[in-house]
Amino acid sequence: MDVILNGEPKTIKSDSSILDLIQLLDLGDARIAVELNLEIVPRSEHSTIMLKAGDTLEIVHAIGGG
Amino acid sequence: MTNQGSASSLVDSPLVIDGKTYQSRLLVGTGKYKNLDETREAITASGAEIVTVAVRRTNIGQNPGEPNLLDVISPDKYTILPNTAGCYTAKDAVRTCKLARELLGGHNLVKLEVLGDQKTLYPDITETLIAAEELIKDGFKVMVYTTDDPIIAKRLEEMGCVAVMPLGAPIGSGLGIRNPYNIRMILENATVPILVDAGVGTASDATIAMELGCDGVLMNTAIAAAQNPVMMARAMKGAVECGRDAFLAGRMPRKLYASASSPIDGTFF
Secondary structure: OEEEEOOEEEEOOOOOEHHHHHHHOOOOOOOOEEEEOOEEEOHHHOOOOEOOOOOEEEEEEEEEOO | OOHHHOHHHHOOOOEEEOOEEEOOOEEEOOOOOOOHHHHHHHHHHHOOOEEEEEEEEOOOOOOOOOOOHHHHOOOOOOEEEEEOOOOOOHHHHHHHHHHHHHHOOOOOEEEEOOEOOOOOOOEOHHHHHHHHHHHHHOOOEEEEEEOOOHHHHHHHHHHOOOEEEEOOOOOOOOOOOOOHHHHHHHHHHOOOOEEEEOOOOOHHHHHHHHHOOOOEEEEOHHHHOOOOHHHHHHHHHHHHHHHHHHHHHOOOOOOOOOOOOOOOOOOOO
């Protein structure tokens, strides 16, 4: 199924949790934050929230800035 | 010797933001550095304890092992101040702050900046006020970037912002403190820390901000865009300390005409 990840379409397996996606992206240990359909998903819920086709995700991190 | 120069009167009270005490009055950004090593060295040299970061999309599938800024600037060592740079609406700024809070494990101190246009990067005050209200209601501790308008600065303070940060000049311009009289007016009315944010170009600009009585200075480009950022970071550390001391010492009054430093009495000619 397809989701929109950071503005780009991404094909993932059905029955994927947010954690599955994070691990697929090799971001398992990274300091990131996840937003699903404009709602923050707390880290504690990454493994329990399942993705649906058409979901929009943002995965962000901290970078240099003033 | 008078008591005025005694050691006890040479002690400053620390900067307090949202109940937390800081020894350094210099806050620095982490943007525009050549690499993370330079970032780390410059920030160490600056002595800053509060460090700003931006929140952006993670690179997907590119350089998975890439070092992360927060591995270099550890939240255990520094107070991380996520910003809302690049936001032109209250909605985007609030969304960014919520992501930052999640990213930093519930840390709720943020630097709110809502910009008006790309050319000036001047704050959009209408949107800033809306965002500040919403963030404060949601439990955020807001350090707010604003214009040097004393009325707006006071309003932001009254809303509950934990620090008000008027610009000295446009972001990244290096033009220095363009309206010291407005900064003074803001300081006169303030009961929360006032920090000059943006506009500092070189060490003397930071000193001027502190001599006016500001509680601190926040800068990024002045250090990162120097030919030698690490040395400029050290210069800024000294400049902020010097300006603070000069403010506390209380400068002599300005006079139009001369006043001899050597006594007239006892001249033999």
